[in-house]
Amino acid sequence: MGLELWPPAVQVALAGVLGLLLGSFLNVVIYRLPKMMEQQWAAECAEFVAQQQSDGAKPPAHAGVTAPVAPAQAFNLWTPRSRCPACGHGVRWWENIPVLSFLYLRGRCSACGARIGWRYPLVELATAGLFAWCIARWGWTPAGLCWCGFAAALLALACIDWDTTLLPDDITQPLLWAGLLASVLGWSGVPLSQAVVGAAAGYLSLWLVYWGFKLATGKEGMGFGDFKLFAALGAWFGWQALVPIILLASVIGALVGIAMKVFHTLRPGGYVPFGPFLAGAGIVAMVFGPGAILQAVWMLLV
Template sequence: MLVSQGVDAALAGVLGLLIGSFLNVVIYRLPKMLEQQWAAECASLNGGEAPAAERFNLMVPHSRCQQCGHAIRWYENIPVLSYLVLRGKCSSCRTPISLRYPLVELVTAALFAWSVWHMPGQSGSLAWCGFAAALLALALIDWDTTLLPDDITLPLLWAGLLASIAGFTGVSLTNAVWGAVAGYTSLWAVYWLFKLTTGKEGMGYGDFKLFAAFGAWFGWQALVPIILMASVIGVIIGLALKFNSGLREGGYVPFGPFLAGAGFTAMLFGPDAILRVIGL
């Protein structure tokens, strides 16, 4: 039994490497796709036409070196292995390749292997693999661009409700629905209270939707532990960035990555463990 489970986890890890490679594409391209879409919509509203642009989506054009334009061959795009063989540099111009690419692949592989090892049932494991992949992509997109795209947050929310119906999460549909409602409205209320008090926006609407998705996946009871853990992670990372002069202009740090960190904590250890970690 354990041998079979180990084989399944190993295969899931391999799948995770491949999905992680695709997530790198999503993290880089999806914000740019949204920017093109918004530019086209703005031009249409102004009665003009958007400037002609090269076809750009998750599939085309083929991946290239951002420095020299070298087309990345299939054997240069094997997860982790190609990075090691190339010693972390473009094969053409020798420009360093970000270490984040293989790290995303490895983290995704580890999350997939963990899901298959710990979560009951093949379908349930795949559901949690999807949750982990979506959450990782959201965290890094938000960190890079301060965006939490609806293209990911809303499917994640609906997937949580469907996973509840299928029995993959151990959360009743009633608790999942109320979790989604409470997750959205709670941060919505905080947003408006902060804005009316200070005149500033403390977070974006994507944070509401991501928190609603957590409510759907973990139930309304998990929302307080998750938001507390997100706040703790935010304080720790915020202080680290401040002392290392890593804060962006204006001192703004997106909240989505901290929410994602709390979501991963709830996935790996359970919401109750969060309360124990922070001493409550």
Template structure:
């Protein structure tokens, strides 16, 4: 590999750091935006059903989206200056503390930025500066956001899963993902139906819901990107890693209320591993681990 290619990949990695900083905003704000939307819809429904008078004031809420209000400290509302928003470097310069009140900043923020930068770097290193690399960078960024949102809230927003699914089908149609279109369509259908079937089998047997519909959509999206052949290695690595984390959390008494671990982050992990190493090598690695 030439030095020029490595420099190009490094520049894409820097772009990934910036995208990672934006993903931190998405991870934090999108669930709150969804909650605000649900409250507005419930308010309108209550008025339509006559449960509230037509003059009832809507739920009090300030303008809140991905751009407003400005990024600020949740403890003291200190608005971040531009030089306090530089990915990774600002965290290190501030020593993980707010410049206003010196409250601790979660290390997850620079970790998300760094992980996104490394994924972008890996994509550019493998596919060069190309439409294919751009597609896989988009894939990695959306998966990163979905994994952390699901971990925090047990939600996999349609605003991210459905665009990821359609992007996979479009990338296959344009021959950017390396997956034949027929395999992509079959993968999307098989991914959704497989977890849908497991969900209903578990519910009929136990009367409980073992996963959410967001997991079906995410697995369908992974099938669209990699084809139906990749579904087995992805679900294997997701199940193994999820079980290991779940057992570890149970032994350390860190399981959340309801005693479950969201499955979306481990599906995302399986998808990222498939992107980095390929589904075939991923399956061989998982089988070697199990054997």
């Protein structure tokens, strides 16, 4: 019997359980993917310096690396097994059950008592809630599964950008192409022409803002990852949704930035990453529709 024939409540509950499991994996992605990128950059720099030396050229004084350094062990999304960052205790299976293990351990490592961040269960619960909503809205259909993937990608991007100011191409680019493919197959409900124009307009609009700000101030107001994320949102929702999404992201981002400045919690340099607000606006657009965003922005401003 297909899942679509099961009672709706069971379908939604199953989606929530799947979201909890994937949310646990998203925590791994959020923590490890930036470190994997840093390792790759270091290896590429070391390889460049070694090549320069082998060619007899003097490496740049700021290179800081003289030869490629092999990592002590493989480090990716699958290995090594999860460990406590404080004491190195390997997380056992029963300590890795989404949400329940956190509650059972009272938010602390079972070996050293170090605190476990609240973000871990919150990411799991958020993923569960979004998956449940998508399946309640679209059912166990290709469209429902596509929007589940969309929500998971935005959640991961928001957390990674908040932590590191990085929006990895490993997520933004597949998200963009997935939006175009979902349009072609009729899963996103957006005509292909609107998706293509949305992707192009999303990228070019922030690209123009970036260069205008840089020419005017000599500073970089955002990163290229923001362009790609906005392009992906344009591919998923069409060009008509770009203005509501950017308005909501800008208003919320400004309010959060002002609050952080008032409470002296801004990071060195006084920056606030824009990606989390773009991702949040994308999730709001998925749940309520782009049209509802304009009403929300109006209420915030008034």
